[in-house]
Amino acid sequence: MVRHMLSSLLLLWSFSHELYLTELKYDSLTEQSWKNQNLYSVPLDLDIRLRRLDLSNNFIRQLQTLVLPYLEQLDLSTNQLDFISEAAFENLTQLEELNLSRNALNNNTGVNSKALQSISGLKSLDISFNSLSDGAVELYLRNKYSLDQLKMTGNALTRLSHSLFKESKGLRAITIDDNRISVIEEGTFEPLRQLEMLNLAKNNLAHICDFKLRQLKYLNLSRNSVEFFVTREDDQLYRLEILDLSYNKLLYFPIVPKMNRLKYLHLQNNVLGSLNSEAAMVSQANYLYNEIFNEKTIRKNYLHANWRLMPLKYFDLSYNHFRTFPVETFSLLSSLETLILSNNCLQNIIWNIRNYSDSGERRQLYFPSLKHLVLQGNGLVNISPLFLGALKKIETLNLQENSVQPCAFIDHLRSSRTTQQMNLITSCVAFEQLRTLKHLNLKENNIKMLPPNAFQKTSLVSLNLARNTHMVMHEGALEGVRATLESLIISEINITSSDLTLPCMPALTQLKISNNHLDILPSSLSCSPLREIDIRNNAFIALNHSLMDTLSVHLKLMYISGNTFNCCDSKWLIILNELKIKLPDISDTKCFTPGNSNIAVTEYLKIPLFHCLLHTTAQKVHFGQMLIVVLFLFVVLTVFIIWTRNLCCTERSCIV
Structure with a gap:
């Protein structure tokens, strides 16, 4: 019985092993790469069973008839191909993907295009970087009824005609970036009912005055010269989800379709905000709309009406010219979660909104979904408390490279102040209003004083105070967030150990105190489950070995270079070494002996006490x-x- 079972198992193993080897052999036969082989012609001994063939990065100039009836993918990119025989592809009845990029297909376009016409089932075609003109591309796209993806990057196209894609109406993705296109004829893309992705970046387009592509989900118009983007208002649903208009010359916000699904809008590196005020920018955009569509009277605020319905989540406006924060316009974006306004010209964020009520009080606006606000690299000094109060769900606030001064906790005075008085308190920023705030970046703000309880009532998890070189930290500055803070960065603030007092922080896992003048670690760190510490470039001679022993329970990573450690007082270092704590910069770390000779710590750790005993x-x-x-x-x-x-x-x- 046992012998019979063993025989069966052996037979089963033999069969499965043979099947496995057969599959390996089959796979090796169906895919073959001749990439980077210095070939000047296609090898003659190709297996007819091949399904995928890579001949890229060679010196092939001519392509003759290929007899590969099962071939599905062919890569001939980065050769010197300038002649394709008319019958080259006739036998490739299964070919679906063809890559001819980075060749010289601008030569012999008549013969070459006829060769491509014989591939009736092609789904993906890449003819990028071939110096192709408008007429040449039309020839290459004939008889491409099944084409799904088309790439024409880096050619010499200047105009897209309405007949360009007449035989490729099933296209879903088109990439025509890095050309010289300045004109797109009406009807070029509209018939492509399946088109979802269109990339027209790096061309010479000056304006989009009547956007009609309802089927698109992704549109990239970055790095053109677009001055405005306007859509005629109708009740049709547009499927556009991502619109990239970065690196253009936009003066106004785009007027998007009334009914849309837009979630990601990229407007960075334009000239938005150059007009004096938000009201001027909005009115000019509406005036432009009326001019383009010959509206005789201004009936409504098209910009705001359409934005009110926009489900936008991500909005990038970095590197523009905003001098004021468009409070009203942004408050219309009820789904907005991330707003980037870095590297603009903001100095103050004031609560300057229109339309008072009959009682004379201002309207209260909110940013109901905004979680991440990036204001880095402006000249911000003042932020209205009313603005901060409107950030009901804010989690991340990046104020790096501004001039913001945190206020002390003054909640007990709030009740005695009117709203108008609160709006006039602009000498510092009261972070206590941001109850949901988790991540705050105040790096390089030239903060003079970090007052007591500066972040009281927030929910801070990470705080960056680096490069505030003249900052004085009050003893109770971090008291309000000691229970929640997990990451603290106080690097490059020129602080000494006598000036640094940290409370017990039971949640702190990351501490960066590099580039200061510290020589003692605060004993309060024994409360913290630190996993990462950075003490580089300070004045440490030794570290408290009992403190390090306590911290080593959780410690995973520590940076220590740039200090003047004493080799003969390094029990702490031996502890870290024995526990295999990661010290990525240990090879750059040195220590000294009482004889004033510096040695590499790595050398010292090989024989920890030898150098000190030798000196003794x-x-x-x-x-x-x-x-x-x-x-x-x-x-x-x-x-x-x-x-x-x-x-x-x-x-x-x-x-x-």
């Missing part, structure tokens, strides 16, 4: 030698004194 022995030998010399001199001096006295006595006896 040397000290002992030196002391012994000195003792012998002193005793010798003492004996010599004693003998000399006795001899002198005896001589004197002898002389006196002779005289008498």
